[in-house]
Amino acid sequence: MVKLESIITQRVNIHLELSSVQILPHCLSADPDSAIHSSHTEHRGNPEVHHTLCTGAPCKDSLMACVVSLYRPLSLLAPVGVRRAIVCRMSLDMRARDVFATAIEAVQPDIVVRRGLERTGDTLLVNGRSFTLKNNLYLVGFGKAVLGMAAEAERIVGDHLVRGVISVPHGIQETLRQHGKGQMMLKDGSHITVMEGAKHNLPDADAQRAAECIKELVSTLTENDTLLVLISGGGSALLPAPVPPISLQEKQDVTRRLAGAGATIQELNSVRRALSILKGGGLAHFAHPAQVVALVLSDVIGDPLDLIASGPTVWTEVWPEEIWSVLERYGLSSSLPVSVKEVLGRSAPRWEESGEQSDRATHVLNAVIGSNSIALECAGRRARELGFRPVVLSPGVCGDVQSVSRLYGLLARFACSRDEPPPELPAEILKLGPETGVESWDLCRAMQVLGEGRGEGWGATCLLAGGEPTVQLTGKGRGGRNQELALRVGLELGDMELPPKGPLFLSGGTDGQDGPTEAAGAVTDAGLGKEARAQGLDPDGFLVNNDSFTFFSRLSGGQRLLLPGLTGTNVMDVHMLLIPPIPIVVSGR
Ligand SMILES: Nc1ncnc2c1ncn2[C@@H]1O[C@H](COP(=O)(O)OP(=O)(O)OP(=O)(O)O)[C@@H](O)[C@H]1O
Numbered sequence: 001m002v003k004l005e006s007i008i009t010q011r012v013n014i015h016l017e018l019s020s021v022q023i024l025p026h027c028l029s030a031d032p033d034s035a036i037h038s039s040h041t042e043h044r045g046n047p048e049v050h051h052t053l054c055t056g057a058p059c060k061d062s063l064m065a066c067v068v069s070l071y072r073p074l075s076l077l078a079p080v081g082v083r084r085a086i087v088c089r090m091s092l093d094m095r096a097r098d099v100f101a102t103a104i105e106a107v108q109p110d111i112v113v114r115r116g117l118e119r120t121g122d123t124l125l126v127n128g129r130s131f132t133l134k135n136n137l138y139l140v141g142f143g144k145a146v147l148g149m150a151a152e153a154e155r156i157v158g159d160h161l162v163r164g165v166i167s168v169p170h171g172i173q174e175t176l177r178q179h180g181k182g183q184m185m186l187k188d189g190s191h192i193t194v195m196e197g198a199k200h201n202l203p204d205a206d207a208q209r210a211a212e213c214i215k216e217l218v219s220t221l222t223e224n225d226t227l228l229v230l231i232s233g234g235g236s237a238l239l240p241a242p243v244p245p246i247s248l249q250e251k252q253d254v255t256r257r258l259a260g261a262g263a264t265i266q267e268l269n270s271v272r273r274a275l276s277i278l279k280g281g282g283l284a285h286f287a288h289p290a291q292v293v294a295l296v297l298s299d300v301i302g303d304p305l306d307l308i309a310s311g312p313t314v315w316t317e318v319w320p321e322e323i324w325s326v327l328e329r330y331g332l333s334s335s336l337p338v339s340v341k342e343v344l345g346r347s348a349p350r351w352e353e354s355g356e357q358s359d360r361a362t363h364v365l366n367a368v369i370g371s372n373s374i375a376l377e378c379a380g381r382r383a384r385e386l387g388f389r390p391v392v393l394s395p396g397v398c399g400d401v402q403s404v405s406r407l408y409g410l411l412a413r414f415a416c417s418r419d420e421p422p423p424e425l426p427a428e429i430l431k432l433g434p435e436t437g438v439e440s441w442d443l444c445r446a447m448q449v450l451g452e453g454r455g456e457g458w459g460a461t462c463l464l465a466g467g468e469p470t471v472q473l474t475g476k477g478r479g480g481r482n483q484e485l486a487l488r489v490g491l492e493l494g495d496m497e498l499p500p501k502g503p504l505f506l507s508g509g510t511d512g513q514d515g516p517t518e519a520a521g522a523v524t525d526a527g528l529g530k531e532a533r534a535q536g537l538d539p540d541g542f543l544v545n546n547d548s549f550t551f552f553s554r555l556s557g558g559q560r561l562l563l564p565g566l567t568g569t570n571v572m573d574v575h576m577l578l579i580p581p582i583p584i585v586v587s588g589r
């Protein structure tokens with residue numbers, strides 16, 4: 001058994017002859033901060049790979065040469081040409097932030113709309129279905145990312161757009177302008193009216209006015225018209241239309257009390273659907289007989305169309321017993337306003353039948369054009385370019401941050417075991433999985449990949465996950481679930497005595513805002529606790545007070561905070577566990 005480091009020392013004089021080899025990232029095991037950045041191109045019809053060696057340690061061309069030569073006998077080479085090798089420096093932390101930025105970039109409103117809405121001449125293509133444009137297109141939208149989506153949609157459809165109305169968060173135009181996000185603004189002379197409302201993400205009179213304008217617009221459409229509906233997270237609060245006689249205030253009270261009592265988004269939105277005339281398919285109903293094409297940027301785990309923004313284009317039956325059981329579960333059933341009780345007691349459908357039931361399926365097309373899964377997939381590709389094997393664990397992480405942080409800690413320990421991990425470790429991981437919304441199936445696959453990595457001398461791995469865990473708010477501090485999760489994972493890694501330059505964890509909200517703070521999240525590793533205590537900060541004290549933002553702001557001048565600014569999109573959170581290469585042992589050499 002010979003250590004790789006010693007082979008490197010012995011072979012430093014081998015020259016770079018990079019004609020037909022592929023450099024593999026795990027070759028650089030001696031340096032935990034190293035990676036190969038590879039980009040694939042073609043040269044005169046032949047595939048080529050350009051490699052950039054990224055390393056935190058001083059490095060020479062000869063190191064590259066020896067890496068290449070070392071791996072030739074291990075049959076891990078691919079017949080591709082290497083035309084260029086550049087040496088640069090990029091730490092693990094920088095690479096984590098780069099991968100996170102790629103995840104956000106992949107779900108930018110303009111990018112998702114371009115991906116989902118194709119135009120060839122006068123034909124619009126969505127999800128393989130085509131629609132003829134003849135100056136008959138109308139547009140409505142509601143949600144936090146809808147301004148940027150609408151700007152791009154208008155660029156694509158051009159003069160075919162007759163008129164549009166969108167309901168977007170209060171102050172968003174000014175904020176995006178300040179953040180230099182000009183591409184998300186509508187052009188001068190746009191045919192779309194922007195209405196801002198729902199301050200603090202709560203339905204208000206402004207949002208209700210926007211909902212009325214949207215209802216008015218869609219109600220005038222004929223069978224010759226096409227209605228483009230843009231939907232993203234936050235859409236429920238931006239499209240309030242309580243079923244009479246429920247007042248806006250009454251509806252707001254019910255949803256606020258439910259959310260405050262810990263109702264899930266599934267429970268919350270099933271109640272919202274029952275109390276609204278536009279949710280649960282109402283918007284599509286009023287737009288009938290026009291053709292409805294809804295483009296949806298998902299912010300709910302599993303991308304359920306009937307729940308995202310409470311499904312205004314997805315016809316959903318309301319079952320009063322189901323609504324009552326949710327209200328009872330959270331102790332609201334006895335204190336409901338009379339108007340809400342009256343609406344829930346009605347046996348008649350929410351809208352008068354208009355004979356459209358049979359053609360509902362063909363008249364409405366709902367397409368998810370952006371989601372957490374897409375962000376993770378693109379992040380994975382970037383991670384690979386930066387020298388990691390990407391493994392997507394799950395886009396559906398939920399559960400309490402405490403359990404989630406424990407799971408990531410255990411996975412890091414599993415990944416970093418030099419020999420076979422103790423048998424109880426996989427069992428503990430699999431036991432914790434269901435509590436955090438991660439399927440055992442995903443965990444088994446991730447552990448298998450990590451195990452194979454250990455056996456084959458791979459090491460640099462990027463474990464990616466997404467979702468929306470929850471925080472039990474007991475304190476009065478400033479923070480968010482991402483910062484709290486990152487803080488907890490950092491402490492877990494420290495408790496497991498993993499090396500400070502070992503695994504690194506990042507958690508960030510893709511909207512760029514974690515809870516009521518200006519940070520999106522934070523980056524941590526096993527050195528976090530020690531670093532904090534050396535600066536007189538007690539991490540546990542900050543955790544008890546849910547004060548993770550104050551903690552990270554004070555720690556090392558805020559260096560561990562993720563501060564991308566408002567991103568203009570939202571597909572929940574991204575979690576990333578970067579496992580640097582474990583020094584490998586090459587047998588028989
Ligand atoms: N001090 C705090 N520490 C930890 N988490 C907090 C704190 N204050 C609020 N939160 C959490 O932040 C979340 C609300 O923040 P945010 O506005 O980012 O909501 P969101 O669910 O991400 O909304 P959206 O889906 O619209 O982005 C809640 O999960 C809440 O528990």
Ligand SMILES: O=C(O)[C@H](O)CO
Nearest residue numbers: 233234235236308309
């Ligand atoms: O608007 C909403 O209902 C939530 O953001 C979920 O989509």
